[in-house]
Amino acid sequence: MIPRKTLVLVILVVVVLIAGGFGFLLLSAPPAPEIPREIVIGVNLPLTGGSAPIGLTGQETLEIWLEEVRAQGGLLVKAYNRRIPVRTILLDDQSNPAISAQNMERLASEGALVVFGPAGTVFALSAAPAAERLGLPIVTVQTSTAELTRRGFKYVFSAYKHFYQDWPVLFDVVENLIPSDRRPRTFAIVADNTAFGREALVSFVDVAKNRGYGDRIVLKENVTAGQTDFTPSILRLRTLNPDVLVNVIFFHSDVFNFDRQMKTNNYYPRLYVGWTAHSFISYADTLRVDSNYAVVTAVTWHPALPYPGSQEFYRKFVAKYNKEPGKEHGADYAALQIIANAIENARSLTRESIREALSNTKMTTILGPVEFMKEGSSDPGRMIAPDYAIQWMNMKQVLIWPREYATGTLAYPAPSWDRR
């Protein structure tokens, strides 16, 4: 039998120990994480100079996205379970690759956690090493070159697919939308002599070979960027008369000149596939009815797509700018959705956590389901997303591929100019 006094003493000791233990735990526990007052997102786009058109689409889209985020009171960061306001630092790279890289330093020093941009291949290639060195994640847009993501960067993400992912859609369209007895037999490609154009041409030939069309390419022409007059190339095309002409000229003014001069020289192929300016709304604004029948494969977005937010974005854009958004606006918006998703799901608001969250992206954007290729793959950080094809008809983009989302059928062969 334990004496009563001893029992009371033991109980008191136990109580004191427990209380002391709790007290120690309370005192030694780490302080609750400080919640950041704002999320700083860097924006690095060409807003002036030769590539301003692609940067300005990014800026237009960014404004819509920011309005949405501000209306909600910021982004809902799960790590803190609360909404945190977003502040952006917008820098113009002036269409100068060196400035694009310099902008990364400035954005890093001003506390950006992640960067939207650069837009355009040459600027992204220049800024990527700086992003890697600074440990600042970037989500680039409108960068189709494989070179960007084949260098094994950890902090570089491209919210755009590269040529090797996109070209198969052209052959899907040819093989699925045209009856076998009328199917095109010969192909020609005209690209410019920029890094973009050269990779486009090489990758097209590679993919054509893989799809069994390697010996059907009758002309591979590298024109000079800024050439203005493309009559000689068009007369060569008129002589060789390929069924399909693929135009991968980078600068929009060159594309408009090329297409106008096709009409001047009374030439139009049975299937005309464009890539750059052809997908922009300004293509029809500029060429009007002459834009009809041009086909664009590798379309990233179309307002008719049934994905959440797609039609809402379309409506907001039209209401704000009184013009229709193009696929490039859709791609920019998806890039911002991806950034928002990474911030909201990051373990904390640090660059490393956001990089980690970006690499784990698996979500549905207005482009459809997207994710990035993982480290160890051929193109880490490159987006995987669906591709679509459109054809310009009555100066509107008609979605023709894939069939399940199509809003119209492919008009093939395109009539000659005098029959329109």
Added chain:
Amino acid sequence: MSIARPNFQLIAALILAFVISSAIAYYYVVYVMNNTSLLFAQLVTSGLMLGGIYGLAATGLTIIFGVMKIINLAHGELMMLGGFISLWISTFLRTDPLFVLPISFVVLFVIGVFFQSTLFNSAMRYGLNPPVFLAFAIALALQNLMILAWTADVRIIRSPLIDSTVQVEGVSIQLARFVSFILAIVLILLVKAFIEKTMIGKGLRAISQNREAAALMGINVSIVNVLAYSLGVGLAAIAGTMLGMVFSVSPLDGPVLTSKTIAIIVLGGIGSVAGALVGGLILGLIETYVGYIVGSGFINAVALLTFLLVLILRPSGLFGER
């Protein structure tokens, strides 16, 4: 500023070069590509029409250089500005852009007076380099101002009167190109007559030949500079409008146009008005022949080789003063 004197040896050499290059093009079209001589005719026509537009674009630049001895690095941007102003005025007045050419000429002439009297005249006191840097600064400023005013989008200036293509014996001719070609010849003849027949023109020539002597003879160098620069800028408005009809206008196309027009005036002879047309025609034909025979990727290489060859054999250009 020089007036081309007939140099029969040079003219014979140019005609011979044209005949030989055309014979090569003909052989390639008919015997290598198995096409008809019609396509060859199309090539020659396209080359000449393109050359006419180049000549028109280079005329204003050569006048400015002839008198002021500076390369106007803003020439391309001024052409684009002229194109945009024509587009804007013709849209506002709801009239054909061809009819607003005189208005655009006057608007850019006034802008030229402003630039020259406020900026260039003072910059020129410090030598020949500051005005060139100034022109470069103006080019950058104009490019960004045009983006602000009209966005960076590419625009086509549509003239209902000449926005079509005619077939002549199976050869396609874009009317806008043809009008540009004729306009280039007419304007060059007018400028030539102005320089040769008027007192102001004589003043322009006097200053271009010997600035100090002309000043000692009582010619007001500053005013003549203003006139030369404004005339060159006014002509850029006409060239820019026609370029917009044939090709397109964009605030971003200025640098390419500037470099191309510099190549043309060096080829034709810096300061020579007729040389601008001849240089333009040579470049137009070279680009068209080379583009068809060798491929468009080689156009610039061959054009620059020709440019270097002319510089080596005749550094003052084909019609420039030795």
